[in-house]
Amino acid sequence: DAGITQSPRHKVTETGTPVTLRCHQTENHRYMYWYRQDPGHGLRLIHYSYGVKDTDKGEVSDGYSVSRSKTEDFLLTLESATSSQTSVYFCAISDLQPSGYTFGSGTRLTVV
Amino acid sequence: GQNIDQPTEMTATEGAIVQINCTYQTSGFNGLFWYQQHAGEAPTFLSYNVLDGLEEKGRFSSFLSRSKGYSYLLLKELQMKDSASYLCAVRPRANQAGTALIFGKGTTLSVSS
Numbered sequence: 001d002a003g004i005t006q007s008p009r010h011k012v013t014e015t016g017t018p019v020t021l022r023c024h025q026t027e028n029h030r031y032m033y034w035y036r037q038d039p040g041h042g043l044r045l046i047h048y049s050y051g052v053k054d055t056d057k058g059e060v061s062d063g064y065s066v067s068r069s070k071t072e073d074f075l076l077t078l079e080s081a082t083s084s085q086t087s088v089y090f091c092a093i094s095d096l097q098p099s100g101y102t103f104g105s106g107t108r109l110t111v112v
Numbered sequence: 113g114q115n116i117d118q119p120t121e122m123t124a125t126e127g128a129i130v131q132i133n134c135t136y137q138t139s140g141f142n143g144l145f146w147y148q149q150h151a152g153e154a155p156t157f158l159s160y161n162v163l164d165g166l167e168e169k170g171r172f173s174s175f176l177s178r179s180k181g182y183s184y185l186l187l188k189e190l191q192m193k194d195s196a197s198y199l200c201a202v203r204p205r206a207n208q209a210g211t212a213l214i215f216g217k218g219t220t221l222s223v224s225s
Contacts, residue, residue, distance in 0.1 A: 094211060101145075102157075103155050
């Protein structure tokens with residue numbers, strides 16, 4: 001009974017197509033985040049949300065958009081996928097407790 | 113700018129003690145976190161420091177010096193299952209719009225028998 005789930009877990013898509021990744025939580029946490037993880041770069045913040053319809057850009061937001069229409073769901077959209085967006089994408093949730101983040105299991109995205 | 117540095121790789125032997133260092137330069141400070149990440153899995157929380165000093169949790173301890181921008185994670189009685197990446201992360205702010213963590217690139221620890 002994971003409190004945070006990501007879908008899909010794996011996806012292969014073609015260059016130029018739009019792609020949407022979903023993050024769903026059952027913890028009622030206020031804050032949600034999207035990161036990408038690449039070898040040699042670690043985890044880098046794409047976008048985050050601090051409430052319904054409240055979002056902001058992170059370090060690597062170009063080419064990505066997000067939406068949060070309800071507390072439970074945070075969607076990440078690649079508007080026109082490029083090969084440089086091949087990565088593992090992690091969603092995380094938090095409520096500012098000392099435990100920091102809880103991460104989803106990740107989505108491995110390959111753009112061909 | 114924001115910068116977090118940690119060694120890329122470390123090796124150690126089963127039963128030994130290893131210390132993974134992390135230095136940071138961030139625009140603010142509201143806590144330092146250590147996460148463990150096994151290959152192909154999500155990071156999981158290990159420890160949290162917001163005040164100077166040592167936090168001990170079983171075989172793992174974490175130390176923080178805010179004046180030096182320095183932390184370390186100490187792993188004792190190493191086991192093979194401790195082979196993983198260890199991620200240092202800083203929360204610069206904890207206000208409404210600034211709760212995000214900044215991560216270092218991670219330290220890959222290999223434990224051999």
